Amino acid sequence: MTTTHSKSTERPAATPNGLLMLLLGLLLIVGGPVTVAQDPDNAILVVAGIVTAVIGLLLVCGLYSLQPNEGMAIMLFGDYRGTDRKTGLRWVLPWYTRKKISLRVRNLTSDKLKVNDKRGSPIEIAANVVWRVQDSAQALFDVDDYQAFVNIQVDTALRDIASHYAYDHGDETDVPELTLRADAEDVAGRLRDELVGRVSVAGVAVDEARLAHLAYAPEIAGAMLKRQQAEAVLSARRLIVRGAVGMVENALADLNERGVVELDEDRKAAMVSNLLVVLCADREAQPVVNTGTLYG
Secondary structure, eight states: OOOOOOOOOOOBOOOOBHHHHHHHHHHHHHHHHHHHHHOTTOHHHHHHHHHHHHHHHHHHHTEEEEOTTEEEEEEETTEEEEEEOOOEEEEOOTTSEEEEEEOSOEEEEOOOEEEEOTTSOEEEEEEEEEEEESOHHHHHHTSSOHHHHHHHHHHHHHHHHHHHSBSSOOOTTSOOOOBTTTOHHHHHHHHHHHHHHHHGGGTEEEEEEEEEEEEEOHHHHHHHHHHHHHHHHHHHHHHHHHHHHHHHHHHHHHHHHHTSOOOOHHHHHHHHHHHHHHHHOSSOOOOOOOOSOTTO
């Protein structure tokens, strides 16, 4: 047997201006003792004065105030009657229950989570989420604690996102794929979409979601740093060799075009080898003066 969850929906509450009710309440509170003072021996006036003062106190008890981007959920014996979003001094009957809720934009930075990425590497990840309450009825009545609910859903979404992406690109032979480090915008978009679906039940809207922290876990951080350094060295070497080959090609073409010297294939190979050693070496080349001929 399946049970369905009844979704609450926010609706506006009809409440009068509180300033008029405040003036009326103060008038009755002052008028009660005045009535009694006119004839303290008159039982009818005494009762009327007491009732008048009590009514005035009840009117004052129904007052509440709202600032911009605040709402007041109105309930009668547990029955939701609507949410008042009008700012200023407002009033309801004093036996109505009131629960204030903030509708302002909130900023949440999650705790650092230690999770495994798509390749199983342990990483640390955290997110920054900008959210706000969109439907006060859902936030108050459809979940137990909407703030704790959002915190838990952010952590859950982060774990799910990490399992779908690798921290960084692997070997060059791998098929190109999105990664957490290189494709922050795409990851942020998916994280936001994931959160929108998860927190909608609580009447919460997610305006923005981005990764606030991303790093390898401490136990593999050192090894991964060495790998990144090795990749950087290989990339630099590759660029140096590519440039050196181009320079050697240009040098041989210029010598051949100008007819400076005639080189056979063996001498060309030796010249190419020497030039590549000079251009690709880590240290500066030491000049050697050849006092003989080119061939001996």
